[in-house]
Amino acid sequence: MTVLADRRRARPRPPAAPRRRSATRTRALLREGLLFWALILPNLAAIVVFGYYPTLYNLVLSLTDWDFVQPAPVLVGLDNYVELLRPGSVLADALRNTTVFVLVTVLGTMVGGLAIGALLAQRLRLSGVVRTLAFAPHMLPGAAVGVLWLFLFDPSYGLSRWLFEMVGADSPRWTTTSDFSLWAITIAYAWQRLGFVAIIYYAAILDLPRDLYEAAALDGARGWSLFRHLTIPLLSPITFFLTVTGVIAAAQTFDIIATLTNGGPGTSSTTLPWLVYEQAFVSFDIGTSAASATVMFVLLLVVTLVQTRVAHRQVHYS
Known part of the structure; x- marks a missing residue:
């Protein structure tokens, strides 16, 4: 027993270095955690204050009756939604106009932007100037674009009159008739966004792997077949990005409508953003x-979720 006790007393203690390393690692993790929260909290606070809170407050206001004059909103439950969703309400016209506007502008700019981006990627002469000219409209404010197209659409002295006179026809009154007002804002917005889409596609095409094209060329792929079966699938992530952002941006367009048509005549060019403004401030x-x-x-949330679900099956990242 004495010998065993002596051996236990003689057994060396574990070194303190592992404990010091563990304490140092804990302090490093703590510093990293504090740094993370110090960097993320201002952004998180901004998102909560300027993003989530207005959305929740808007939801509360939608259950009330208020005209800015009453001291406080009066709770009415779902009456506002019942009024909006009744047959023949202005919401139906706004939904139809918004759907047409979004579909035409997004599809038109995607197809046109892909074609222009593919042409710019050919490195033709003066392609740099063409890129600048194509992207310039995107840099203009929507109100400036609206004023520009207001002059172009003028049936008395605008470019529209000159073009229609070339084929022996009279220029339509784009912004003052219900048959053309929606197409007027659609053309103006598509012109503004087309250059942005073209430049995004142009940059993406330049970044595609050249070895795949060389292998496809050895197999005899040429021209449209190469573009359809190789370029378009490789661009699917960019197409997904442009589709989602394009739908959200088009569905929230306001400034071009305010400049060109004021949502009229009647409700012929009233979209959802304009309807929200008119109900609140008019x-x-x-x-x-x-x-x-x-x-x-x-x-918009439902459409974005559907696009994301479709992207899981159609978008290829490798």
Whole structure:
């Protein structure tokens, strides 16, 4: 027993270095955690204050009746939504106009932008000047684009009159007739966004792996077949990005509508953003306006989720 006790006393203690390393690692992790929260908290606070809080407050307002004059909103439940969703309401016209506007502008700019981007990638003469000219409209404010197209569409002295006179026809009154007002804002917005889409596609095409094209060329792929079966699938992540951002941006367009048509004549060019503005700041019906904004938010959320689901099957990142 004495010998065993002596051996236990003689057994060396474990070195303190592992404990010191563990404490040092803990302090390093703590510093990294504090640094992470110090960097993320201002951004998180900004998102909560300017993003989530207004959305939730708008949802609350959509359940009330308020005209900016009453001291406080009066709770009315779902009455605003019932009024909006009844047959023949202005929301139906706004939804139809928004759908047409979004589909035409997004599809038109995607197809046109891909074609222009592919041409710019050929490194032709003066391609740098063409890139600048193509991207320039995207840098203009929407109000400036609206004023420019207001002159172009003028049936008395605008470019529209000159073009129609070349084929022996009279220029339509683009912004003052219900048959053309929606197409007027659609053309103006598509012109503004087309250059942005073209430059994004151009940069993406230049970044595609050349070895795949060389292998396809050895197999005899040429021209349209090469573009359809290789370039377009490789560009699917860019197409997905442009589609999602394009739908969201087009569905929220306001400034071009305000400059060109004011949502008229009647409701012929009234989209959801313009409807929200008109109900709030023209009719002073804050509750109905908040309900329209909530409907627009839900629709955009659903469309984005559907696009994301489709992207999982159609988009290839490798």
